[in-house]
Amino acid sequence: MDKDLIEKYKREMLEFKQKAVAAGASAPAPPSEDSSLGGLIVSVTTLRELFPVKNAVVTVFTGSGDNITELDRDLTDESGRTKKFILSTPLKSLSQTAGSSEIPYALYNITVRSDGFVDYIETDIPVFPDTVSLQTADLTPMNAAGKNPQPRPFSDFPKFDL
Numbered sequence: 001m002d003k004d005l006i007e008k009y010k011r012e013m014l015e016f017k018q019k020a021v022a023a024g025a026s027a028p029a030p031p032s033e034d035s036s037l038g039g040l041i042v043s044v045t046t047l048r049e050l051f052p053v054k055n056a057v058v059t060v061f062t063g064s065g066d067n068i069t070e071l072d073r074d075l076t077d078e079s080g081r082t083k084k085f086i087l088s089t090p091l092k093s094l095s096q097t098a099g100s101s102e103i104p105y106a107l108y109n110i111t112v113r114s115d116g117f118v119d120y121i122e123t124d125i126p127v128f129p130d131t132v133s134l135q136t137a138d139l140t141p142m143n144a145a146g147k148n149p150q151p152r153p154f155s156d157f158p159k160f161d162l
């Protein structure tokens with residue numbers, strides 16, 4: 001390859017980088033050493049995760065029974081995904097200390113509703129600090145639900161021994 005062409009390319013890339021820095025581009029802020037926020041994105045599908053479900057209403061909440069607190073709500077996009085829900089978690093330092101009696105993550109619940117599908121409930125979804133969790137929700141079409149189209153709560157929660 002031509003040495004002059006390589007040098008020209010290097011100069012152009014350096015100039016491009018200097019312009020970007022001069023225009024205010026800066027490095028992202030480093031994560032907090034003791035963050036207490038985590039993220040959750042819900043991916044809603046149907047037919048064994050084959051098709052995304054657009055415009056499903058996803059609600060994130062805590063509690064159960066008569067003591068439910070709704071935290072946030074979003075509609076899924078054309079790919080079946082929600083926005084990133086920003087949720088409170090215990091301090092990150094809890095996961096870095098052996099023998100702590102407190103769990104170093106928070107547990108959240110979701111409901112998913114969409115026309116033509118059985119409502120979906122998932123409980124005990126772990127959300128860790130400085131981490132974005134992806135939760136899937138595969139909806140059952142109403143016409144395939146049989147005689148009892150009532151929502152069935154799911155909980156695939158494993159205990160994380162840290």
